[in-house]
Amino acid sequence: MSPKNISLDKPALRARLRAVRDAFVADGDAAILAPDAFVERLSPGMTVASYFPIGSEADPAQLAAAAIERGCRIALPFVIDRAAPIRFLIWEDGAPLIDGPYGLRQPDPASEEAAPDVILTPLLGFDARFNRLGQGAAHYDRAFARYESAWRVGIAWSVQELPAIPADIWDVPLHAIITEKGMSWHNA
Numbered sequence: 001m002s003p004k005n006i007s008l009d010k011p012a013l014r015a016r017l018r019a020v021r022d023a024f025v026a027d028g029d030a031a032i033l034a035p036d037a038f039v040e041r042l043s044p045g046m047t048v049a050s051y052f053p054i055g056s057e058a059d060p061a062q063l064a065a066a067a068i069e070r071g072c073r074i075a076l077p078f079v080i081d082r083a084a085p086i087r088f089l090i091w092e093d094g095a096p097l098i099d100g101p102y103g104l105r106q107p108d109p110a111s112e113e114a115a116p117d118v119i120l121t122p123l124l125g126f127d128a129r130f131n132r133l134g135q136g137a138a139h140y141d142r143a144f145a146r147y148e149s150a151w152r153v154g155i156a157w158s159v160q161e162l163p164a165i166p167a168d169i170w171d172v173p174l175h176a177i178i179t180e181k182g183m184s185w186h187n188a
Contacts, residue, residue, distance in 0.1 A: 010166060015132060017124040017160055018056075024159045025056040030180035032058050034036055034066035037183050038176070041151065042118070044071030049088045049116035049143075049150075052097070052105040057122040058155045063178065067118070068093060075114045078106045079139060085146065086139040088116050094175060102135075116150050121144060121174075123156040130154075130174040130186060132164035144172035151175050 024030070042048070048067040053059045066075050075088035079100055089111035091097075100106040122142045125133035132154050134140055144152055152172065158179040167173075176185035 007176075010133065013122050013162075013166075014135070017133065017162075020120075020159050021056045021124070021125065021157055024157050025173075030157065032060060032062055032180055034062045035055060035178060035183040037185065038063060038153070038178060039066050039070065042067055042070040042072055046072045046086070046088045046117040047075050047088070047090075047114045048118040048120065049075045049077065049114075050120045052121055054103045055121065056157075057181070060120045060122075060155045063120055063153075063155070064093075072118075073114065075116055076107050077104065077139070078109060078111075079104055083179050086143045087113050090114050091180070115147055118151045118153060119147065120153050120155050123154045123160060123177075125160050125162050125165055126154050126156055126177050127162050127165045128184075130177065131167045131171065132174055133162075133165050141170055141172050145170075151180060155179075 050060050050064040067074060072093050076091045077085045078089045081101060089107040091107040091111065097105040098108060123134065125130050152174045154174045154177040156177065156179055158181045176183055
């Protein structure tokens with residue numbers, strides 16, 4: 001089913017977008033590459049919050065690799081439960097990860113916490129106004145509010161784009177979206 005035919009009820013939207021995303025990944029071998037416009041925004045010493053994908057989420061590995069090449073530090077999300085705020089902990093490439101809730105792979109909880117300059121976030125859906133639909137726990141919305149100056153970059157497959165995402169008052173829009181087709185962004 002095309003995401004363009006999906007109702008705007010968030011729980012139904014999440015379920016259908018997961019199915020669309022799963023089918024897209026099962027049918028092809030698309031990859032997220034690091035667009036020049038993304039790489040040009042990076043500078044040595046920046047902290048880039050990335051993530052390890054779960055299931056059919058778009059994999060930001062090439063973006064993290066580009067950040068490391070530009071001299072950036074990588075942080076990964078550390079989640080305790082639905083209510084606790086997400087923390088971003090420094091992770092060295094190849095360092096062991098531990099199992100976290102929701103199937104997450106996380107750094108050791110004793111790792112250094114960092115304020116990210118760039119936050120790469122997985123998406124279930126997005127629209128042309130840079131609204132996003134996540135898993136529903138609001139972890140990233142709370143992180144965006146906490147780290148207001150961070151550049152918010154959604155990572156998704158192009159099939160996850162919708163004509164409009166229903167936005168609640170607490171939803172924070174993205175600055176950019178990267179798919180297998182490239183990057184779109186605005187200066188807000």
